[in-house]
Amino acid sequence: MTSLATEAPMASPVAEPLRPIAVEMTGVDKWYGTFQALKGIDLTVRKGEKIVICGPSGSGKSTLIRCINRLEPHDKGTITVNGIELDGSPGRTQDVRLECGMVFQQFNLFPHLTILENCMLAPRLGRGVAKEQAEAIARRYLERVRIGEQAMKYPSQLSGGQQQRVAIARALCMEPRIMLFDEPTSALDPEMIKEVLQVMEDLAAEGMTMICVTHEMGFARRVANRCVFMDKGEIVEEATAEDFFGNPDSDRLKQFLAQILH
Amino acid sequence: MNISTADFWGYVGQMLDGAVVTIQLFMSGFTLALVFGVAIGIITLSRNIVIQAVWRVYASIIMGVPSLLIIFLLYYGGSAMLRGLFGNNLYVDVTPFGAGLAALTIVYAAYVAELVHGAVRNLPRGQFEACAALAIRPVSAWRHVIMPQLARLALPGLVNIWLIVLKDTPLVSLAGLNDLVANAKIAAGATKEPFVFFIAASLFFVVASALTMPLSNWLERRFARGLQRVKA
Numbered sequence: 001m002t003s004l005a006t007e008a009p010m011a012s013p014v015a016e017p018l019r020p021i022a023v024e025m026t027g028v029d030k031w032y033g034t035f036q037a038l039k040g041i042d043l044t045v046r047k048g049e050k051i052v053i054c055g056p057s058g059s060g061k062s063t064l065i066r067c068i069n070r071l072e073p074h075d076k077g078t079i080t081v082n083g084i085e086l087d088g089s090p091g092r093t094q095d096v097r098l099e100c101g102m103v104f105q106q107f108n109l110f111p112h113l114t115i116l117e118n119c120m121l122a123p124r125l126g127r128g129v130a131k132e133q134a135e136a137i138a139r140r141y142l143e144r145v146r147i148g149e150q151a152m153k154y155p156s157q158l159s160g161g162q163q164q165r166v167a168i169a170r171a172l173c174m175e176p177r178i179m180l181f182d183e184p185t186s187a188l189d190p191e192m193i194k195e196v197l198q199v200m201e202d203l204a205a206e207g208m209t210m211i212c213v214t215h216e217m218g219f220a221r222r223v224a225n226r227c228v229f230m231d232k233g234e235i236v237e238e239a240t241a242e243d244f245f246g247n248p249d250s251d252r253l254k255q256f257l258a259q260i261l262h
Numbered sequence: 263m264n265i266s267t268a269d270f271w272g273y274v275g276q277m278l279d280g281a282v283v284t285i286q287l288f289m290s291g292f293t294l295a296l297v298f299g300v301a302i303g304i305i306t307l308s309r310n311i312v313i314q315a316v317w318r319v320y321a322s323i324i325m326g327v328p329s330l331l332i333i334f335l336l337y338y339g340g341s342a343m344l345r346g347l348f349g350n351n352l353y354v355d356v357t358p359f360g361a362g363l364a365a366l367t368i369v370y371a372a373y374v375a376e377l378v379h380g381a382v383r384n385l386p387r388g389q390f391e392a393c394a395a396l397a398i399r400p401v402s403a404w405r406h407v408i409m410p411q412l413a414r415l416a417l418p419g420l421v422n423i424w425l426i427v428l429k430d431t432p433l434v435s436l437a438g439l440n441d442l443v444a445n446a447k448i449a450a451g452a453t454k455e456p457f458v459f460f461i462a463a464s465l466f467f468v469v470a471s472a473l474t475m476p477l478s479n480w481l482e483r484r485f486a487r488g489l490q491r492v493k494a
Contacts, residue, residue, distance in 0.1 A: 071391055094397055102395035108388035112410045112487055121406060122396035154487070174396060 019046040022178055022209045023068055027077035030063055030233075037063045039233040041077070047177075050210045052220040052241075055230035056256060061213040064230065065180050068211065069100040082177060098126065101171030105183040107163045109155040115142065115166050116151040119173045126174065134173075141169040145199050161192025165199050172203075179203065181212040217261060221245060229253045265453045273449035273459065280445035281466055287359060287441065288431045291366030292424060298367060299374020304404075306375060307382060317375075324372040330433050332369055337361035337437040362434030370427050377423070381415035382408075414485035421478040425471055442466060 023045040030038035037060050045051050053061045066072040067079060070086050070093045079086045081096045110118050119138035123129040129137065142148045145165040147158075155163055164184055171179065181200065185193040197219050204210055204223045214220065220227055220241055227244035229237040229252070237244070237253045245261075248254050306317040324332070336343075340356035385408065393403035435444035446463040450456040 069395055071394060094399070097395060097397040100395070104388055104392065104395075106386070106388050108386070108392035110389070110392070110407050112414070112485075122398055125399070125402040125406065126397040171396070 019048060021045070021080075022047045022049070022082060023211070024080045025064075025067075025077065028064075028067060028074045028079060029076035030060075030067060030072060030074050037233050038067070038074070041235060043228065043235065043238075045178075045209065045211060047209055048207050049225045050204050050223050051212070051226050051228060052224040053211065053213045053228045053230060054215060054217075054220065054256075054260075055236075059230040060233040061230050062182050063233075065182050065211060065213050068178075068180055069097050069102055071102075098174065099176060100178045100180055101174055101176035102180045102182065103164070103167050103171055103184045105186050107155070107160070107167045107187070109163055109167055109170070111155055114152055114154055115147070115158070118155065118166060119170045122170070123173050137173050137175075138169070141172045142166070144172070144202075145169045146195075159192060160188045161195045164188060164192075164196045168196075168199055168203070178209045178211070181210065181214065183213050183215070185214065185216055215260060217245070217257075229256065231256075265455065269453070273445075273453065274462075276445045277442060277449065277459065277462065280440055280442035283359070283440060284431055284442040284466075285470075287362055287366070287434060287439070288428050291363050291370070291431065292427045294363070294367040295370035295374055295423075295427065296420070298371040300378055302371055303375035303378025303382075307379065321372050321376070324369050329365060329369050329430055330436065333362055333365040333433055333437050336365050336368075340364070358434055358437040358439035361437055362431070362439055365434070366427060366430065369430075370423055373423055373426075374420070377416050377419040378412065380419070381412045384415050385411055410485070414482075417478065417482055417485055421474065424474055424478075428470060428474075429467065 021044055023043070025041050025043045028038055028041040029036065041060075041064060043051075043064075053064065055061050063072055067074045068081060070079075073088060074086070082099045084092055084095050084099070086092060086096055109115075110121065113121065116135065116138055119142060120131070120134040123134045123137060124131065139148060139151065142151055145168055147162055147165050147169065150158060150162065150166075155166065158166065168184075184200070185196050188196065193216070197216060200210070200212070200219070201223055210223075212219075212224075224241045224244075226238060227241050228235055229244070229248075229250075231252050237248065237250050239247075239249070244253075245257065248257060302317075306313060308314075337356060337358060340361050341354055344354045344356075345352055389407060389411065390403070393400075393407050398407070432441060432443035435441050435447075438444075442463055446459040449459040453459070
């Protein structure tokens with residue numbers, strides 16, 4: 001575990017040429033009626049980077065991450081994911097969603113399907129994978145999140161932590177290049193948080209591009225290349241994990257860290 | 263009882279014929295109401311202004327006007343309406359069965375549609391979002407994820423509608439359909455034995471309702487796969 005933790009941030013030495021861009025947001029605005037949820041967001045994420053987004057509730061973190069796969073359409077600016085610009089056309093939206101896997105706070109597993117069927121559905125419908133192959137993929141990822149023996153159960157028979165690991169496996173079955181995590185541990189009992197974070201850390205160690213909205217500061221320190229602090233719909237500060245926690249710039253971030261790191 | 267056995271069985275035979283008509287009307291009416299109701303329910307989830315306006319007018323008329331009046335309107339005014347819609351040279355003989363079937367369909371499709379709306383509202387938004395995030399296209403998402411869950415959520419309401427349609431079916435006898443209740447009335451009038459025949463007709467409805475319980479329990483178990491095991 002410790003070896004993974006030290007590896008991840010050191011994976012991109014300064015001399016290495018910049019990796020290709022995975023997600024680029026420029027001047028993104030988002031309004032809900034008269035409430036502006038995002039104000040001129042500029043964010044660039046390169047392939048293999050792990051980004052942690054944090055901030056007080058209502059600061060726009062979830063909105064930001066949900067704009068990346070267009071669960072929320074943005075109102076201004078551009079969002080480009082692996083070279084595909086989200087322009088609102090169904091085709092582009094579909095292409096971007098094939099690039100991104102997403103894990104939700106509330107798991108959102110399909111309650112009427114078994115764990116295995118949950119993982120097989122999207123590859124079969126979205127990628128047209130044959131049944132046997134879809135099952136093989138599903139079993140492989142369920143093993144990887146250490147839940148293979150529960151494949152024939154239904155979601156309601158699993159604990160929250162297990163359900164969230166299934167949700168991660170389900171997203172991975174589509175073999176996405178980018179993973180988006182929207183507060184994956186916020187709905188979990190404390191004793192189940194660790195097993196989910198462990199799976200996410202394994203994923204990070206394998207080089208997955210990850211954008212995580214989370215309040216798990218330990219995870220952020222161990223895994224994140226960069227941390228982004230948001231408040232009132234703006235990105236207030238963006239820094240390496242080390243600077244973010246050790247040497248925060250803005251007063252707002254200092255206050256936030258003081259509150260969260262009791 | 264002051265009627266001969268032969269007469270009595272004659273009337274019973276007539277009532278059985280009527281019961282067949284009642285069952286036919288009920289089954290076809292419920293099936294059409296279910297099919298159209300689900301389709302209308304899904305279409306009217308759209309926020310399109312025209313669709314919403316049409317739906318509101320339809321729903322408020324149907325839910326405000328007694329079914330009996332709708333049956334009368336369609337029976338007595340049916341041919342005129344069809345001529346108005348498809349041209350004057352068309353002559354359609356609107357039968358009581360046809361008018362009754364159309365009325366039950368039009369009325370109960372609205373209730374089924376309302377039920378679908380309620381079920382969709384009760385489905386967590388996350389189910390739609392998970393489908394979108396997994397790049398499952400809307401048609402597939404509805405078929406494989408949303409509909410199976412709607413069936414479970416809407417089932418108790420559907421059983422209610424099923425029972426109400428069953429009890430509303432005899433209204434069509436007032437438009438001249440020789441169903442179970444019409445034939446019971448004839449038998450009761452002719453023999454001056456109202457209790458015998460009306461109670462027999464009532465028993466038919468009691469038995470028909472009772473038969474729906476095992477059916478609905480079976481459906482409930484089927485739709486609740488993955489959920490009921492935890493309740494136990």
